[in-house]
Structure formats: structure tokens, C-alpha cells
Amino acid sequence: MDDKFIKKVLSRMKCAVCGRRYEPANVNILGHRNDLWFISVFCSSCRSQGLVAAVVKEGKLPEVITELTEVEEGRFSTPVESDDLIDMHAFLKDFDGDFSVLFLRKSEGEASSPS
Template identity: 30%
Template sequence: MADFSARQERLLKQQVASHRCPHCRQSFQQEHVRVAARHEGLWVVSVRCAMCRKQQVFWIALSDLSEHPDLICDPSPEELEAFEAMPPVAPDDVLDMYQFLRDFDGDFRRLFSNKSRQT
């Protein structure tokens, strides 16, 4: 099992390193990628840009990929364009996420249920 987790971590670091910094467009370096947290299939991975020193955090949910081989793919040109057009994360966004996570009990089913959408 530990060998499987080590392979997953290596794969995640390679994938994160294939992205560019949204601030300066410099490619991330794999040696700057760190796993911040992991619980079951959810990984929180952070990377600091070697050029501008800004930090980027990725939340990655893994499942048994043999059941869904089509899930691993590069973003389409349309997706890349949409992501590049998005504004950078603002300090208020970070504060909002901090406050949400501080109070979040980990129940994603309840969070995304129809009942919670109606409130």
C-alpha cells in the first residue's frame, strides 16, 4: 500500500509540475512541489514558483483510475483559454476558503446534496 501511495505522490508531483504559475507564467519545478495533506483519495498539493515565489495550491481527488481511464487528459484548448481568462485568486478568496475550511466537517455528500443547494 505504501508503494502505491509513493507512486501516486510521484505522479501528482509530475502533474503539478506540468502547470505554469498563473502570476508569471513560469513552469513549476517538480522539486518545489509538496504534499501538504492527504486523506483517503483527497490530496492537497502546494507548489511555490521559483521565479516570482508565489504559492499555488491544488486540491486533487483521486479514485481508482482503472475504472475511469478517460479521466486523465490534458485540458482542451477551450479549457485552457477559460482558465487563463479567470482572475487570480484574491486575498478575500483565501480568507473565505480559510473560514469555510475552519468550519467544514468533511461531509461532502451533505455539502453537495440538493437540500444544501436550496438554502
């Protein structure tokens, strides 16, 4: 694994204290043995320091494990359309936050659509 790649990945991480991204110059690789890497990070915004221990492996990504069938995956992959957003907006405008009533209606067989 390339040190430059590790620095690039860590510079996309956010500081746990202030939430700002680390600058690449403030990400220092201390060393590694096999897949275990030790990296020092410094946040120039809040001046906090951190130590990252990461297991980094090369190779192809593992297969995604899912409990969905192929039909379900196809059904859930449909993009959200503008009408869906309008329906949800109308639902949330009058929703008082009481989910127990919402789920009670669904279990009693009433319509469960958000409009």
C-alpha cells in the first residue's frame, strides 16, 4: 500500500473535536507492519492531535451480503421523484412526532402512506 494513498484517505477524515478535515500536510505516517498502520493527525483548526491505528488491506472488495431478494433490490432501487418529496412534505407539515399513533394505524390496517 502506498503512503501517499493512505495520506489522501486520512486527509478526507474529519477531526473528532471540531469536525474540520485534516490537511494532507498534517497527516503523518508513523509506520506499519503488514496490514496495521499507525498514523498521526493534527488539526490546524482546533490544534488537537490524534493517533490513528488502521487495518488496511489490498485486494478486491468483499461481496455485499444482503437479506434482500433480487426483486426487492430492484423495487428499492427506484429513485425518489418530485411527487414523493411533495407527499412527504405534506405529511411532515402536519406530523406531530407521535410515531406510536402512526404505527398503531398501520397495524390496524389503515393506509400507511405519508399523504
